[in-house]
Amino acid sequence: MGVGAAAWAVQGGVWPREQAADQAPNRTEWRIADRAFTERVVRQCHIEYGAPRALSAPADGLLELLVADGAAVKKGDIIARYAIDTLESEERSLAADIESLRSRIAFKSGPYRTETEAIWQIERETQEGSRARIRAKLEEMERLEANGQIAPQRLEETRLRLEEADAEYARLSHQRTLDRAQMKLDIGQMEHDLTVAEARLEDIGREKDRSALAAPENGVVIWRDPQLAEAGGGELRRGTPIASLVTPGRYGAVVRFGDSDMGVIEGATVSVGFEDGRQPVRAEIVSKRLVDDPIEQKRGRYAYDVAIVFKGDETMLHSQALCSFSRPVATPSAAIPASALRFQSGRVYAMKLEDGKTGLVELELGEVADGYVRVLAGLKSGDIVVE
Incomplete structure (x- = not known):
């Protein structure tokens, strides 16, 4: 039949x-x-809040609930927050480290570099003056030695002094090159440490933002777990559903259909009838979602959850109704x-x-x-x- x-x-x-x-x-x-x-499909349905906005725990940790169950909130209101004492302690420590690093970089790349260069310049000029005097003295002693006026050993002593002065000047030049490289390396390391510290400070800021769960839109908060709501919070895993954000006066249901009925559902007129004799109310389809059932899908059978919403009053909440979907042939x-x-x-x-x-x-x-x-x-x- x-x-x-x-x-x-x-x-x-x-x-x-x-x-x-x-x-x-x-x-x-x-x-x-x-x-x-007219094609028609009728299902028994359970009335809940219409198209609730699901809220989940954004991270692992101890979450404190800041509003009561059923509280009306506005978009952006903080409704729950994670414990952030450890984050704030690290944030203060990092802020101090960053300030110290910035001061040290400014000193190393500013006054320290300027004054060190000035000291090096003085030492270089002193060394060059000393070498010039020894060289002039050596030339005079060579003239005197040629005339037999001084002993040869005194000439040799002066030559040795000039060689030592030249060696010291060369050592000072290499030391200046090494010190410049070391200064550049020190400044580079501090700048790297500063970048890492600033990045971590930004991460902490983001973690603190994530630690605060804000209402994504205006609505009423309905906590999923009564025990969690009564305790004012608890330890949660990331992704755990914790609440629904609902719109007052908007009710609905989720009705499941097989493939064979979806041809009627597409573009259907929806009405919801109640057993207490009140007039049926018009509803609208707000979403269709494929049910994730790999076993049935391997058998070629697919199911869909269809969400509907309608305007109503609190007496409709948690009641049973007949949801009718109809479409003219x-x-x-x-x-x-x-x-x-x-x-x-x-x-x-x-x-x-x-x-x-x-x-x-x-x-x-x-x-x-x-x-x-x-x-x-x-x-x-x-x-x-x-x-």
């Missing part, structure tokens, strides 16, 4: 009858004609009166009249509307059936 046949059978099998223009005794003939139909379809159907062994037939002869044809049926059933296969518009 088709879905439509089952539907009208459940409704009691009582349908209005429509008399044909020409009829023979004990027989009514019906001409199959096109009619408009794109084009009118062949329709047969329900009274012209025959059932046998779980199958549906109709008595077709053709060329003055009648015979049973098996039907595939669809939706029901105003006492008529949509014919998916077995008959077409213009065919005549006999009741």
